[in-house]
Structure formats: structure tokens, C-alpha cells
Amino acid sequence: MSLDGIAILGAGIFAKEAHLPALAALGSAAPKLRAVYSRSEKSAHDLADAAVAALNLNEAPNIYHDGDQSTDLNALLARPDITAVIIALPITLQPEIVLISLAAGKHVLSEKPVAPDVKQGLALIKKYNSLYKGRGLIWRVAENFEAEPGFRAAGAAIAAGKIGKTIFFKSTVVNYIDKESKWYKTPWRTVPDYQGGFLLDGGVHTVAALRVMLPEQLTHLSGFASLNKDYLKPHDTINTVVRAGSHFHGTVEMTFASPTKTRPVSDGFVITGTDGWISVNQVSVAGSTAPALRVLIKSVVKTEGKPEEEKEEIIEEPMKGVEAEFKSFFDKISGKSDGTDIGDPLAALRDVAFIQAALNSEGSLVDLIDLVPDSP
Incomplete structure (x- = not known):
């Protein structure tokens, strides 16, 4: 398959602050950005101007927006020189735009979450599988x-047995969102028409990280x-106990309603095994504006006839997930897939199912496997 040009659909914060830098970092490995689309002409112009600066373009990508048939989304999608689109639109709009594209x-590469809820996600995946995948x-x-x-890297270390057999885990996310936050000021987030508010929009990140690291799938939740905080409706905090696989369990708690900008000292992720533990935290890097993920591995060294000793290993990886997911997507189109499963819609729907279950559990045990079958 050949990969010609691409278009970005959606001109919000993430398109400017994450998508454009990722394309810039990929350089010649990324296809040409030929067009941008937004519902408003002004925001489309703003993204095009930002693209010129970020990508050092000689000419701006073409601008498409609603209100004129010659420059609307259908006109953009009719262009034969655009092979793929990257969609970063409000959560409730995305399923329809995915299918139109x-x-x-x-x-199509569409931003998380895959859909506003499990029902819509299953329907979307079913249509893709039946109509377009073939x-x-x-x-x-x-x-x-x-x-x-x-x-x-943390997931690979666990799979390699560096902490033995996984026995329990925890994840803690504490965020402070006030009315002046650039994320809150986004109109579709200010009055969300989807379950969970920030918990859905941001919470799926935490579940996806666990999905990558844990050796078995999350199966049950209570x-x-x-x-x-009233302005964070409909919910801003969840606390859960979770089972994974056949033998281990953990806790996942997240809030966007911290009363202060300062946060209590706590590891973001800790996964414990029979022979050690792994923690993963976001850290600042001296001399760089980009944060990194620090993976700390503590393992027990057992030598016959000697006392047990602790071994420490630290892995630090710059945070460049958007760049990595873009490259995986472009490589897949070009037939150069490296065998990774990055971006599987069904896996992404399981992240949504976790949040949906946490919002509705009220203490009852929810079977996560039943929510998202392997074959929608």
C-alpha cells in the first residue's frame, strides 16, 4: 500500500500541541500534511498557521471547514491525494466521522476514546469489520x-519475569482542574454530553497503561x-478494586477534583510480583521540556547459601507516545508493520468499558469480559 498525503480533522489543543510536534519529530518518515479541517473557519486557519511553523512548511495545508460545500469535510475526503486522516474531534462526533472517512x-487514526460508551463502540467496530476491514x-x-x-518497557520487564509472578498492583491518578484550565475551557468539555466527563476523556489513558504492562487482562471491577466539584459534571472521581487474569488483583483510583495544585506523594503505578516490584512515574528531565517515564525495578536476588539481596534497575524513556502511535499507523499503511498491536479498536474499547463499569458499579461486581466480547 502507498501512503501519499494526510489530513488532520479537528483543530483543538491536542492537534496543535501533540499532533503537529509528532509529525515534526518524524520528519521525512511522516507523509505530507495536505489539509486540515475544523467546523469553524477560524480554527482551521489557526491550525494551518501552526502547521507552517511546526513543520517548517513552504506553504500552508489547505483549509476546510463547515458552511461551504466547496470547502467542507466531504470536499476534503474526495481528494485522491489524501490517503489517511487523523481525527481529533469531540468524543460524541468521532464515531460518525470515522465511518464517513x-x-x-x-x-483512519482516531483519537481516544474509541467511542462515548461501549454500545456505540461495539457498533462502530462491527461496521468497520464488516464493511471496511476486508x-x-x-x-x-x-x-x-x-x-x-x-x-x-515496564510490560516487557514483567513479561521477562524480572519481578516473578504478578500478585497485585495499584494505580493512583490525582489531577487538579480549575475553570481556568485550557482543557476545561474547551466548550465540549465544559458541558460534556458523554459519561464520566474528564474521567472518560483522560481516564482511559491510565487503563491503557495498565493494559500494556499487566501480563493478563482486567476481568472484574467493583x-x-x-x-x-460541580463544574466537573457528571463525575470527577472513581475508586475501584480490580481483578486481572486468574490470580491477581489491584486498585485503581483517579480524580480530577484535587483541592490543590500540589499533589500527595504517591507512585503513579506499582506492580508487585513474587520476586520484586516495578513502579512507573512521570519525571522531569534536566535540560528538556519533554517529560520522561521512569521505570524503577526492584527484584530479589536469591543465591543458595546467602541472604537475599535486592537488585535495582532504572529505565527512563522520553514520553513520545503520539510520535510512536503515528509511526506505527503510517508503517501499517505502508506494509512495514513491526508486529505491534498499537491502536487496536477492540483493546481501546476495553479501556472505555473499564471507565463505564467504574461509573455504574455502585459497589456491585462488574464482569468486564462480558461488556466487550472478543468478536463484536
Whole structure:
């Protein structure tokens, strides 16, 4: 398959601050950005201007927006020189735009979450599998935590047995969101028309990271959800107890309602095994504006006739998940896949299912496997 040009659909914060830098970092490994689309003409112009600066372009990508048939989304999708689209639109709009883009014969990389809820996600995946997958069209979900080298390194260390057999885990996410936050000021987030609010939009990252690191799938959940800051409706906090695989369990808690910008000292992720443990935390890197993921591995060294000793290993990987997911998507289209499963829509839907279960559990045990069958 050949990969010509691409278009970005959606001109919000993430397109400017994550997508454009990722394309710039890939350089010649990325296809040409030929067009941008937004519902408003102004935001489309803003993204095009940002692209010129970020990608050092001699000419701006073509601008498409609603309100004029000659420059609307259908006009963009009719262009034969655009092979693929990257979609970063409001959560409730994305499933429809994914299908429209596929119907136009474009490969699609759509931002997480895959859909607002499990029901819509299953329907979307079923349509893709039945109508477009057999035509060779590729659809992937852009979940950058899944692609982060740090989380994947932690998963590889666990798979290699560096902490023995996994026995329990925990994940803690504490975020402070006020009304002045650039993320809160996005209109579709200010009055969300989807379950969970920030918990869905941001919470799937945490679940995806666990999915990459843990050796077995999350299977059951019991938890509670609450709203602690009225402007973060419908929910801003969840606390859950989770089972994974056949033998281990853990806790996952996340909130976007911290009362202070400062956060309590706590590891973001800790996975414990019979012979050690792994923690993963985001850290600042001296001399760099980009953070990194620090993977700390503590393992027990057992030597016959000697006392047990602890061995320490530290892995630090720059955070470049968006760049990694873009490269995986472009390579897949070009037939150069490295065998990774980055961006599988069904896996991304399991992340949504976790959040949905946590929001609705009210202490009851929810079977996560039943929510998302292997064959929608």
C-alpha cells in the first residue's frame, strides 16, 4: 500500500500541541500534511498557521471547514491525494466521522476514546469489520499511553519475569482542574454530553497503561464514582478494586477534583510480583521540556547459601507516545508493520468499558469480559 498525503480533522489543543510536534519529530518518515479541517473557519486557519511553523512548511495545508460545500469535510475526503486522516474531534462526533472517512476510502487514526460508551463502540467496530476491514482500510485508535516506550518497557520487564509472578498492583491518578484550565475551557468539555466527563476523556489513558504492562487482562471491577466539584459534571472521581487474569488483583483510583495544585506523594503505578516490584512515574528531565517515564525495578536476588539481596534497575524513556502511535499507523499503511498491536479498536474499547463499569458499579461486581466480547 502507498501512503501519499494526510489530513488532520479537528483543530483543538491536542492537534496543535501533540499532533503537529509528532509529525515534526518524524520528519521525512511522516507523509505530507495536505489539509486540515475544523467546523469553524477560524480554527482551521489557526491550525494551518501552526502547521507552517511546526513543520517548517513552504506553504500552508489547505483549509476546510463547515458552511461551504466547496470547502467542507466531504470536499476534503474526495481528494485522491489524501490517503489517511487523523481525527481529533469531540468524543460524541468521532464515531460518525470515522465511518464517513472510511466510506470515502481513507485510512483512519482516531483519537481516544474509541467511542462515548461501549454500545456505540461495539457498533462502530462491527461496521468497520464488516464493511471496511476486508477492503484493506486500516482504522486505529490513537491512545498514546499504549504506545509510550516507558510503559511498554515496564510490560516487557514483567513479561521477562524480572519481578516473578504478578500478585497485585495499584494505580493512583490525582489531577487538579480549575475553570481556568485550557482543557476545561474547551466548550465540549465544559458541558460534556458523554459519561464520566474528564474521567472518560483522560481516564482511559491510565487503563491503557495498565493494559500494556499487566501480563493478563482486567476481568472484574467493583467501585464507586462521585462528583466533588460541580463544574466537573457528571463525575470527577472513581475508586475501584480490580481483578486481572486468574490470580491477581489491584486498585485503581483517579480524580480530577484535587483541592490543590500540589499533589500527595504517591507512585503513579506499582506492580508487585513474587520476586520484586516495578513502579512507573512521570519525571522531569534536566535540560528538556519533554517529560520522561521512569521505570524503577526492584527484584530479589536469591543465591543458595546467602541472604537475599535486592537488585535495582532504572529505565527512563522520553514520553513520545503520539510520535510512536503515528509511526506505527503510517508503517501499517505502508506494509512495514513491526508486529505491534498499537491502536487496536477492540483493546481501546476495553479501556472505555473499564471507565463505564467504574461509573455504574455502585459497589456491585462488574464482569468486564462480558461488556466487550472478543468478536463484536
